[in-house]
Amino acid sequence: MVLHTTPYTSACLHFLDGLSWSLVFPCYWLLDRLLASCVATSLEKHQRSQDPCSFLTLCVVISAPLYLLLFLASLPFALLGFIIWAPLQAIRQPYLYTYRRPDKHQAEQGQAGPGGVGIGEWRPQGRSFCFCSANVCLLPDSLARFNNLSDTHRRAREVGRRIRNGASRPQIKIYIDSPTNTSISAASFSSLATADTTADCPLHAAGTNGSSDCHVHTSGEASDCPMHSTGTQNGQDCPLHTSGVQISISAPEPDPQDEEAETGNHRPGEHTGGDTGSMTASRESLARYHGNDGGIGISSNNTLSHVPRTSIFKRPGRKRRHGDETFDHEISAFFPANLDFLALQEVFDHGATARLRRQLHRYFPYVLSDVGRYGWKGCCSRFKFLNSGLMLASRYPILDARYECYPNGRGEDALAAKGALFAKVHVGTSHQEQRVVGYLTCTHLHAIEADAAVRCEQLDLLLQWGTEFRQSSSQPPAGEKVLEDLVAFDVILGDLNFDNCSSEDKLEQQHALFTQYKDPCRLGPGEDKPWALGTLLDPSGLYDDEVSSPEGLQKVMENEEGRKEYLVFPPSKSQCPASSQKGRKIPLKGNGRRIDYILYSDEGLQQDWKLEMEEFSFITQLAGVTDHLSVAMRLAVATGEEEP
Secondary structure, three states: OOOOOOOOOOHHHHHHHHHHHHHHHHHHHHHHHHHHHHOOOHHHHHHHHHOOOOHHHHHHHHHHHHHHHHHHHHHHHHHHHHHHHHHHHHHOOOOEEEEOOOOHHHHHOOOOOOOOOOOOEOOOOOEEEEEEEEEEEEOOHHHHHHHOOOOHHHHHHHHHHHHHHHHOOOEEEEEOOOOOOOEOOOOOOOOOOOOOOHHHOOOOOOOOOOOOOOOOOEOOEHHHOOOOOOOOOOOOOOOOOOOOOEEEEEOOOOOOOOOOOOOOOOOOOOOOOOOOOOOOOOHHHHOOOOOOOOOOEEOOOOOEEOOOOOOOOOOOOOOOOOOOOOOEEEEEOOOOOOOOEEEEEEEOOHHHHHHHHHHHOOOOOEEEEOOOOOEEEOOEEEEEOEOOOOEEEEOOOEEEEEEEEOOOOOHHHHHEOOEEEEEEEEEEEOOOOOEEEEEEEEEEOOOOOOOHHHHHHHHHHHHHHHHHHHHHHOOOOOOOOOOOOEEEEEEEEEEOOOOOOOHHHHHHHOOOHHHHOEOOOEEEOOEEOOOOOOOEEOHHHOOOHHHOOHHHHHHHHOOHHHHHHHEOOOOOOOOOOOOOOOOOOOOOOOOOOOOEEEEEEOOOOOOOOEEEEEEEEEEOOOOOOOOEOEEEEEEEEEOOOOOO
16 A cells, blocks of 8 residues: 655656656657647637737747747657657556645644544544546647647646635535525535524624625625625515525635735736636625625635634524435536545646646645556557546545556557546544545546447446455555454546437446446436536537636526537437537437546445435536536435434
């Protein structure tokens, strides 16, 4: 159970790797820029059509020949570097484990114990965990452009910033006791506790009347309040004050070391293919902070000022469910508050990996990145130009990890070391000093649509490797006697590259994976629940104004016509799969292709322990920076015991 903290076991090998890559990198970068100049995104095409003689067009005309000339000049050095670099990859570690020690401020606020999140004694009533999976399409820039995306390094920083801001925001949810409306769509948050009266309103200080002293109401004018509909007065009919309303708020303290400007390095008014600031991508920004001493307001860093991390309400309230479902489900413009585990796919570019990891470490103490192999290695007999693209971030300590490469990749997919990353995390300690652990699997399956048999073989391997990892990681070190670990959860996250409504994916839909693991969005083979959404966006519409922001994409996804316009649907006989879907009139099955999954298993848990779904979310916060919707799940682990 030794985690790899460096790519190589010796400093000499690390030096040779750096030297060889310094010779290869100029050629690699020039080739990437040369190909990128030949493949334009729809946004760049639109800009060029508006002004054929624009500076952008002039740069392409001048730079392409220059890139070609420099590329040819750098080839001899790249060849020399490749001769040194390629053999080294056979002994390179399959992943890089990094840990960022929580700062003093976080420790004082109770946000992090010795290992990030407090992992003290396991509570008798159990605990709730939040999981998220996202395909972020961080390919080299020239390859990302085939998905209508560009500027991979900027997108990597933005992806990390949005995830961090979403996960560290206040945790708010508002429920309305109404026969026609069970929740406020503008507040897509998770609930921790509730309140029922205006006296307990977290936005109005005790003793205030109406909106005169409200931090949400500007200058006492309720008409400008985003929580009050037109025509209401001083909070009357406000959904925050309805007698049947339940309100929940909790928030982490702001990060005092968050010195990076949220607007990045972009000039005012510069269009970057999406919403570049998480502030404008947040519904918390609907209110301005007025800075009263000791007051509660919404500050500029998307956190609720002067509110403790735990819920400020003590009175529990009845949970609201949507329809006949046993758990909440929603389309959210944010990543879940207090996110515990994050699995990412398609983090291929090395520079983007470093930038993304740096951002994620400001929220997640433990990260597994740079996962996979390059060159030739073992079962990966074909040369790998790209690694697996997997990344796993955790707020809980990682005890063990393993990477396995799928050996049956075909076509262009065989150029990447796609596989599975397994991790064991420490989430608590029982009264008997037994460790409480959880198992996570992050994977990305074969992408070519016609190769269903390849994906089924990979699913077989996934189940086999998972069983072997759990068995090997549960074995105590030789000569030591330790108590058996208590397993709290076993979760699979990733892009499986098949959906549950396409007739072409019937083989995968009936795989044994779905008998061992539960899919919260699935009714059965070939049938999803009515509220389940496709997660693959139509690349041609990524820069449309309607979907270029998280809030805009959320509104579009809540509308059936919008989903038909901007989601990729299963291919039909009357449509070429490669053509755009925009404006087509043929019948569409389901709510789009859902290829991003979070599955969980209740087998192998401690006796009398049960898993209960609390919430499932489709997340739009990465609008404009990737071509997938993210998915998140909150899972409660109940031990069957009662609080003493």
